[in-house]
Amino acid sequence: MENLIQVKDLFKIYEFGDIQIPALNGVSLSIEAGEFVAIMGSSGSGKSTFMNILGCLDVPTRGSYFLSGNAIGSMSRDALAQLRNQQIGFVFQGFNLLARTSALENVELPLIYGPTPARERHHLAKEALVSVGLSGREDHHPNQLSGGQQQRVAIARALVNHPSIILADEPTGNLDTKTSLEIMQLLTQLNEEQKITIILVTHEQDISTFTRRVIQFKDGLVLQDRLQHPKKTD
Amino acid sequence: MKPISSLKVALRALQINKMRSFLTMLGIIIGVGAVIVMVAIGAGAREMIAQQIASMGSNLLMVVPGATTAGGARMGGGSASSLTSDDAKAIKEECPAVKTIAPFWGGVTQVIYGNQNWNTSVTGTLPSYFEIREWALASGRNFSDQELAGAVKVAIIGKSIVENLFGSEDPLGQIIRIKKIPFTVIGVLTPKGQSSYGTDQDDTIYIPLSTAQKRVFGSRLPNRVRMIMVQAQDLSLMAAAEKQINDLLTQRHKPQGDQLADFTVRNLTEIMATAEQSAKVMSLLLGSIALVSLLVGGIGIMNIMLVSVTERTREIGIRMAVGARGIDILFQFLTESVVLSLVGGLIGIGLGVLGAELTSKFTGWNVVISILALLISFFFAAAVGIFFGYYPAHKASRLNPIDALRYE
Known part of the structure; x- marks a missing residue:
C-alpha cells in the first residue's frame, strides 16, 4: 500500500535572535491511507509543530515531506493553500470557528475557496452538518452552541471538501469527559465508515486508547511507535 | 475565490x-x-x-475724460468734460482696430407716466450701444438715423421701468415725461439682471444721443459726451485699438506742456479677465x-x-x-x-x-x-x-x- 504521508529527517528550528530552539530533531515516519493515529507527548515534545508541518501550515527547516507522492518542500504558498483546501481538514482545540457567523456559513468556508459553484455549497454544507449530527442547527452562531456542538461544526467544516486526511490538534482539550467521548466516537466512525485518515494530537492517555497506532514524541524525536487494539466506542 | x-x-x-x-x-x-x-x-x-463679462459686451474699451483742476484742487479722473461726439466719430473712422463705438451722455432724473413717477438714469446714446453690449430688444425697435439726426423725443426702456411705471400695461407707443418733456416709448429691452457691482441694469432709459445733448441734459459745451464705449475688432486687437485711440485723441486734444492728457482709455475686458x-x-x-x-x-x-x-x-x-x-x-x-x-x-x-x-x-x-x-x-x-x-x-x-x- 502506498504511503499517504512520508517524512524523512524532518527538522524544525525556531530562531529568536541568536538563540536557536529546536522543535523537531530529525523525525522520519510514514503513515498509510486509512490509518487512525494518535500523536502523544508532553508539551514541548514537538508534536504540535509536527502536526502543523503535516497540515502544510508551517514549513520544516530541513528534511523532506511527501504527501500523496508530492514533495511539499518545493510548493508555492498558493499551491499549499490549494492542497489544504482539497486534501486536509483541520480540527483545532479551540474550535476556531468564525464568530458572529452561522454554523452553515462556517462549514461552507472551505467551499468558497474551492471550485464548488455557489448554489451547491449550501447543500454540501448542510449534508456535512447532518453527518455530524447537527441537523437543525444551521443558523446557530458559535456562541449559541455548546463546546461539543462547536467541535462538531468544526469537524463538519473539515469534512465538507471530502479530504483524505483530518488533522485534529487536541480536539477534546476544551471539552468535558462525556463530550470528549462523543467526539472520539464521531472520529472513529469517520475513520471506519469513510476511510478517512485521521491523525490526532493529544496528551491525554484516555483519548489515545481509541486509535490503532500511537506515536510517542519526546524532545523533537519519535520515542515510540506502536500498534494497539483500539478501545471499542460502543 | x-x-x-x-x-x-x-x-x-x-x-x-x-x-x-x-x-x-x-x-x-x-x-x-x-x-x-x-x-x-x-x-x-x-x-x-x-x-x-458677456452682459457687459466683449472686447470692450472705455474712453473716459481726464481730470479737471478747479482752483488748484484736482477733481479726479473723469471729471473733465473734454470728450465730444466728434471724438467718437473720429475714433470710429480713423482707428482700424475699432469695430464700433457708442458715446453716451445722460444723468439721473425723474420720469413720469400717468400718475406714476420714478427716478432713474436716462442715457443718450447711439443704436450701436445695444449691439456692443449684446443687449436685445424684447419688443419695439432701435433708434433710427432720422431720430438721431433730428433729436426726436423717443425712448427705449428697461424691464424695471416697465414694472415700475406701467405694471401690466403695454408701454409701446405710450408717452412718458422725462424732465417734463414728453417722450414716446419705441422699444423695451430684454432683462439683463444685476451688474458686477450689484446695480440693477434694467432700471434705465435710453434716448438718442442728440436728444439728450440738445433737449434734456444740455451743457455749455455742445456735443459733449460722458464717455465713449469702444468695441475692438477682435480680442487680439485690443492693445492695438487702445494705442490707436490714444494717438488719435492726443493729436486731437493736443495737451500743452506738462498738462496731463485729458482722457484715459480703459480696457474693461482685461479687468474682467x-x-x-x-x-x-x-x-x-x-x-x-x-x-x-x-x-x-x-x-x-x-x-x-x-x-x-x-x-x-x-x-x-x-x-x-x-x-x-x-x-x-x-x-x-x-x-x-x-x-x-x-x-x-x-x-x-x-x-x-x-x-x-x-x-x-x-x-x-x-x-x-x-x-x-x-x-x-x-x-x-x-x-x-x-x-x-x-x-x-x-x-x-x-x-x-x-x-x-x-x-x-
Whole structure:
C-alpha cells in the first residue's frame, strides 16, 4: 500500500535572535491511507509543530515531506493553500470557528475557496452538518452552541471538501469527559465508515486508547511507535 | 475565490461592525461632500463672472475724460468734460482696430407716466450701444438715423421701468415725461439682471444721443459726451485699438506742456479677465482644501483597516487553514476598503449636492454642480479606497498561516 504521508529527517528550528530552539530533531515516519493515529507527548515534545508541518501550515527547516507522492518542500504558498483546501481538514482545540457567523456559513468556508459553484455549497454544507449530527442547527452562531456542538461544526467544516486526511490538534482539550467521548466516537466512525485518515494530537492517555497506532514524541524525536487494539466506542 | 464571494464576505464583515464602518465612511463622506460643495461654489463664481463679462459686451474699451483742476484742487479722473461726439466719430473712422463705438451722455432724473413717477438714469446714446453690449430688444425697435439726426423725443426702456411705471400695461407707443418733456416709448429691452457691482441694469432709459445733448441734459459745451464705449475688432486687437485711440485723441486734444492728457482709455475686458483669473485660483484653492480632507478620510480608512487586520488575524489564519490563498485574503480586505470608500463616496455626493443647493439657497451664491465633478470625486473616492486599502490588505495576505492561527 502506498504511503499517504512520508517524512524523512524532518527538522524544525525556531530562531529568536541568536538563540536557536529546536522543535523537531530529525523525525522520519510514514503513515498509510486509512490509518487512525494518535500523536502523544508532553508539551514541548514537538508534536504540535509536527502536526502543523503535516497540515502544510508551517514549513520544516530541513528534511523532506511527501504527501500523496508530492514533495511539499518545493510548493508555492498558493499551491499549499490549494492542497489544504482539497486534501486536509483541520480540527483545532479551540474550535476556531468564525464568530458572529452561522454554523452553515462556517462549514461552507472551505467551499468558497474551492471550485464548488455557489448554489451547491449550501447543500454540501448542510449534508456535512447532518453527518455530524447537527441537523437543525444551521443558523446557530458559535456562541449559541455548546463546546461539543462547536467541535462538531468544526469537524463538519473539515469534512465538507471530502479530504483524505483530518488533522485534529487536541480536539477534546476544551471539552468535558462525556463530550470528549462523543467526539472520539464521531472520529472513529469517520475513520471506519469513510476511510478517512485521521491523525490526532493529544496528551491525554484516555483519548489515545481509541486509535490503532500511537506515536510517542519526546524532545523533537519519535520515542515510540506502536500498534494497539483500539478501545471499542460502543 | 470569485469576486461575488469576495464582495459577500466583505459586506458581511462591514455589517458586523456597523458603527465602525459608518465612522470610517464618515471621513470619505465629508471629503467627497466638501469637494463637491467647494467645486460647485467655485464653478458658480466663475460662471457668474463669465455671465457678467458677456452682459457687459466683449472686447470692450472705455474712453473716459481726464481730470479737471478747479482752483488748484484736482477733481479726479473723469471729471473733465473734454470728450465730444466728434471724438467718437473720429475714433470710429480713423482707428482700424475699432469695430464700433457708442458715446453716451445722460444723468439721473425723474420720469413720469400717468400718475406714476420714478427716478432713474436716462442715457443718450447711439443704436450701436445695444449691439456692443449684446443687449436685445424684447419688443419695439432701435433708434433710427432720422431720430438721431433730428433729436426726436423717443425712448427705449428697461424691464424695471416697465414694472415700475406701467405694471401690466403695454408701454409701446405710450408717452412718458422725462424732465417734463414728453417722450414716446419705441422699444423695451430684454432683462439683463444685476451688474458686477450689484446695480440693477434694467432700471434705465435710453434716448438718442442728440436728444439728450440738445433737449434734456444740455451743457455749455455742445456735443459733449460722458464717455465713449469702444468695441475692438477682435480680442487680439485690443492693445492695438487702445494705442490707436490714444494717438488719435492726443493729436486731437493736443495737451500743452506738462498738462496731463485729458482722457484715459480703459480696457474693461482685461479687468474682467483678471477677475475671472482670481475666481479660477480661488476655486482651485477651495478644491484642493477639500481634496486634503478626502485624503484625510483615506488615511482614516487605512487606519481602521490596519486595526481590523490585526483584530482579525485569527480569522485570517482560519481562512488560510481551510484553503484561502494570499490573493483571496488581499481581495477580501481590499473589497472592504473599496466598498467603504464607494458607499462613502455615494453618500458624500448626495450630501455634497444637497449642501451646494443649501449654500446657494441661504447665501444666494451661484453654484454649479457638474456631472464631471461628481464623476471625478466618485472615482477619486474609489482610488482612495484602493490606495489606502492596499497596504493593510497586502499585510494580511502575507501573514504566515500558523502565526495567524496562533495569534492571541
